[in-house]
Amino acid sequence: MSVSGCTPARRTPRLAALALLGTLTLSACGGTDADPAAEASPSAGPTASDGPRVVQGGEPGEDAREVSGDDAVAQDEWSHDDVMFMQMMVPHHAQALRMSELAPERAQDPRVLRLAERIEAAQGPEITMMAAWLDERALEVPSAKDPMALDHGEHGHASMEGMLTDAQMEALARTRGAAFDELYVRSMIRHHEGAVAMADETAGEGIDARVGELRDDVTASQSAEIARMQDLLDGR
Template sequence: MKKTLALTAALLAATLTLSACGNSDTGDTSNGSDQFNDADVSFATDMIPHHQQAVQMTEMAADRASSPEVKQLADEIAAAQGPEIDTMTGWLEAWGQELPADSMDHGDMGHGDEAGGMPGMMDADTMDELEQASGEEFDEMFLTSMIEHHEGAIEMARTEQAHGENPDALALAEKIEKDQRAEITQMKAMLGS
């Protein structure tokens, strides 16, 4: 009996040790870290619809943009932000938090620094104007709007870096800031050419 208890205790200790050594360095958060705070939850909850709107904007570029460079950039933004949406959704589920409502109509979210609005979010009128535009008009509107959108995402990412606790959320915030700064530089160059 003592041997069985000792063996069971040893196996439990080994399992817990291996679990603690898990995959925290790989960015795989499928098991969700239980180390998170309100800032991490707010970051994921707000960044999901923010990214969803950016993806919606990129989808418009497929048949409205005239510049191959704008189309390529739109594809790259969608390819980066789609998986980030999935990652953040996984965190919220693992943390037992409510997922943001799936709302592609962001008119209720405000624009810029309006009360209750997320930084850089396009209001419904701006999204409608973008959807009605085509050719060079679309390209210019897309780039101008996406620069503002990215600036908002950077602001949100910096808030997470200042106040967040979850290592994976902090790493994603740092990546978003770095990647979107580079894309802003690229878009400003495209507008200037």
Template sequence: MTAHRRLIRRTALAVTAGAAAFALAACGSDNGGHDTGSMNSGSSLSATASAKAGAHNDQDVSFSTEMIQHHRQAVAMADLAASRASSPEVKDLATEIKGAQAPEIKTMSGWLASWGEEVPEDMSSAMPGMDHDMSSSMPGMMSSEDMAKLEKASGTGFDKMFLEMMVEHHEGAITMAKAEKADGKQSPAVKLADDVITAQTAEIEQMNKMLGKS
């Protein structure tokens, strides 16, 4: 009888211990699986963020910073055409230039901000000529004297001056864009550089025809 009771007690204890071990294993499996999944997900997101943060180089930063300033001057020149140009073709071209380059300024400013880089301040409205002088080292940029002459011109004189200056300005932008294509790393920036080359090459051809050069 005593032996029988001991057997029952051992069996009950074994069952209880087994159940407890199973419950602990199940809990450990659930928590472990959840934590591992979170860690893997977090690592993946972190790696993705790091990849995005490292997807640009110094050339991309220089291109965006300088092209913002370059585009701003082109937009300022285009704005003058609305009231000073006499040719409807010149006015239409100026509208197209502003329509293309103003959104690109916003795009490049967004890139710089996302990279933790400084977006260049637009000084053109603060002190006339300052923005142009500060950026004069960029190819194709007009000097403050050039801009002053354009601002004073009107009629057919403005048309000719605007076209000649904008051809030079576009040629400088193409030079900058080619440097980005050669040495840039961030795909959208390189793509924008390619778009600049395509669009502004076509506009140079159009402006030269308007000037009677081809």
């Protein structure tokens, strides 16, 4: 007997023949040239052609979102405000380190000495990170010790707020004991306030994620230190 035009190899019992009928109809005689991969269920998950998926953090207050690998690469961009913040903050941090380096031989209050140590421990590595960020993008890395690096007006940068003048730095270096403690803390409060102001001023047009994280960290950590330093002054 034949099934849909196909001849079985041998005679089989009736029940086996009925089972074979369905098999032959679907496979041997009812086959298709369609690519099995094209009929894969959508629920099978992304294929290699979908590309890698990357979770990208949002701005403060925004949720993270999933982006494609190509979109993630496109996010590796920066703005003038990003460059301005990084270039100004290198010498700004460097002056805070020079101020703090005076403390071990001049500070009388152990709380002031601990404050200076915390500032050195935090801002030293940040200078290294900022310089690396600029260097990776073939951008100018300001000299931490060159006074000319403090003048960014000619490059369209905002003024560096909170910086001590040379005369103020010399006056700080001449003081000792309680006089140093008070002058150092008051000067550092203004210095921190300047850093927070610069972070805020350059945040509007910033687009680089790493710079944004540093801005947030500067704002949070230095605002907290301003409050602690003010408490220290109030308790004297």
